[in-house]
Structures are given as structure tokens and as C-alpha cells.
Amino acid sequence: MTGHLIVTDDDAIRVITLRRPEKKNAITQDMYRGMSDAIDTAQTNPAIRCIIISGGPGVFTAGNDLEDFLKDGTSNSDAPRASNAVKFLYSLAHNAKPIVAAVDGIAIGIGTTMLFHCDYVLASTTATFSTPFIHLGLVPEGASSLLAPRAMGHQRAFAMLVMGRSLGAEEARLAGFVNAVVAPGHTETEARKVAREICALPAEAVAISRKLLKLxxxxxxxxxxxxxxxxxxxxxxxxAVAAFKAFFSRKRA
Structure with missing residues (x-):
């Protein structure tokens, strides 16, 4: 486990909280590994009925650390990229427990694409969702090219994933991948209410019904x-290499 990730069990709810505020919760390889472990170990624990993923108040996550991305992009290694990130995505794909996401503030890149694996998403009025892969010369990830059109239609998915357009909280709700919009600072509280509601339902019926809904x-x-x-x-x-170098040149300026 990493100091940038807090995992707590509250009765039947496992809460995974990103805690790297100085970097806007940008996700490190250790954080990916910790999130994977938290999800994987919940699968064999019948006491855990629901999972919450939160970034805490003010920010969800800025996505991956772009300096790591630039290093990967300019290396000569043929090793699989960001293996811990892919492992995390596999954990989401194989997860059988309902996941509630609490998004307060920015959700960039994988911060948005992971939401398509979640079952219920709460966003604050200040939440923004963006997948700027195209601006960095990249392509969508996290099975978002499959899940986003299924959730909100091809045209909206094209605008987000290919054109790189951002969505606000209400736009995301209308697009269909956010369930409810709440006041800033209240997303995790509301997520716990939703999780408790799920936990009060018949466990086997929830599991079977969820499986029917999912790919x-x-x-x-x-x-x-x-x-x-x-x-x-x-x-x-x-x-991509040129786009990353331009990004860091602007950042240093």
C-alpha cells in the first residue's frame, strides 16, 4: 500500500481514496497497484458488498503522471507500457462488486475512463471530465472506446474521445455516465448513502442482475x-513525443 492511497472498510463498504493533493491525485504505479489489490481482495471477501472510489474533496484525479509517460514514449524498451495501470483496468473488468464513484473536481484521462466501469457515479457541480489523449497524439484506453459509445452514444463519445472535448457535471449527467450532481464537498457523503442503499439489497440478486447488465x-x-x-x-x-515535449515546455515557461 502507498501513502498516496487510503483503503478503509466501513461495515460492508470498501472505500478507496486517492490522496496525492500536491499532484492533483495524479496516479503513480504504486497507487495503481494499491487500487488493484483493494479491488481484487474485495472479490473473495463476502463481508464487502460495495466499493467506493473517491479523490476526496476538490479533485478526483489528474490521471497519469505525464513525466512517466514522456519517459515511456522516448525509451527504446519494448516492455508493456504501464503494466500496473493495465492490471488496475483488468481488476475493474473482472470486478463483481458494485462500484460507486465520488467525483469532486477534475477527472482527466483514466480519471474519466475508469468511470465507465463504475455502476453509479456522483459528481459535484465543479466536476469536469476530459480525455485529452488526442492532444498528446495518443488513443483512448481503459476499454473506453468500447464502453463510452455504449454509455452515451457514438457522437458524444467521438466528441470526448477523439476531439478531446471536456464535459461539465451536468453535461455528463445528460450524457448518461453521471447519475447525480451534488454540491462540492458532498460527493463522498452521498456516495456512502448510495453504497448503503446497495448493501441493503439482497446480495445474490444484486450480483446476478449486475452481471446481466455488464459486458x-x-x-x-x-x-x-x-x-x-x-x-x-x-x-x-x-x-506523441513532440506533443509531450511541447506540453512540458509550456509547463516550465
């Missing part, structure tokens, strides 16, 4: 693998 895990992992392969190729492309 088979093998469909998700197949798309995750396809995206990851293309993502890795794009990381080493001239387009």
Missing part, C-alpha cells in the same frame, strides 16, 4: 489489450 469481462480485457498495444505504439510516435 462479459473477456470483451473488456480484449479491448483493453487492443487499446494498450496501440497506446504503446503511439507513445513512441513522432506525434
Amino acid at each position: 462479459p469481462p473477456e470483451d473488456l480485457t480484449r479491448r483493453i489489450d487492443q487499446e494498450s498495444h496501440l497506446f504503446g505504439e503511439r507513445m513512441r510516435s513522432t506525434e
Whole structure:
């Protein structure tokens, strides 16, 4: 477990909280590993009925650490990119417990794409959702190219994933991947209420019904693998390397 991730069990609810405020909860490899472990170990624990993923008040996550991305993009290694990130996505794909997301503030990149694996999403009025892969010369990940069109239609998914357009909280609710919009600072409190509501339902009926609603895990992992392969190729492309260098030049200026 990492100091940037807090995992607590509150009765039947496991709460996974990102805690790296100085970096807007940008996710490190250790954090990915910790989230995977928290999800995986919940699968064999009958006492855990529901999982909450939260970034705490003010920010959900800025996504991956872009410096790590630039390092990957300019390396000559053929090793699979960000293996812990892919492991986390596999954990989401195979997860059988309802997941509630509490999004307060920015959700960038995987901060948005992971939400398509969740079962109930709460957003604060200040929440924003963006997948700026295209601006970095990259492609979508997290099976979002499969799940986003299914959740909100091809046209909205194209605008978000290919054109890189951001959505506000109310826009995301209208698009269909946010359930409810609440006041800033209240997303986790409301998420716990939803989780308790889920936990009060018959466990087996919930599990079976959820499975009927979800795509088979093998469909998700197949798309995750396809995206990851293309993502890795794009990381080493001239387009992507130039985009990352331009980004860091602006950041240092």
C-alpha cells in the first residue's frame, strides 16, 4: 500500500481514496497497484458488498503522471507500457462488486475512463471530465472506446474521445455516465448513502442482475489489450513525443 492511497472498510463498504493533493491525485504505479489489490481482495471477501472510489474533496484525479509517460514514449524498451495501470483496468473488468464513484473536481484521462466501469457515479457541480489523449497524439484506453459509445452514444463519445472535448457535471449527467450532481464537498457523503442503499439489497440478486447488465469481462480485457498495444505504439510516435515535449515546455515557461 502507498501513502498516496487510503483503503478503509466501513461495515460492508470498501472505500478507496486517492490522496496525492500536491499532484492533483495524479496516479503513480504504486497507487495503481494499491487500487488493484483493494479491488481484487474485495472479490473473495463476502463481508464487502460495495466499493467506493473517491479523490476526496476538490479533485478526483489528474490521471497519469505525464513525466512517466514522456519517459515511456522516448525509451527504446519494448516492455508493456504501464503494466500496473493495465492490471488496475483488468481488476475493474473482472470486478463483481458494485462500484460507486465520488467525483469532486477534475477527472482527466483514466480519471474519466475508469468511470465507465463504475455502476453509479456522483459528481459535484465543479466536476469536469476530459480525455485529452488526442492532444498528446495518443488513443483512448481503459476499454473506453468500447464502453463510452455504449454509455452515451457514438457522437458524444467521438466528441470526448477523439476531439478531446471536456464535459461539465451536468453535461455528463445528460450524457448518461453521471447519475447525480451534488454540491462540492458532498460527493463522498452521498456516495456512502448510495453504497448503503446497495448493501441493503439482497446480495445474490444484486450480483446476478449486475452481471446481466455488464459486458462479459473477456470483451473488456480484449479491448483493453487492443487499446494498450496501440497506446504503446503511439507513445513512441513522432506525434506523441513532440506533443509531450511541447506540453512540458509550456509547463516550465
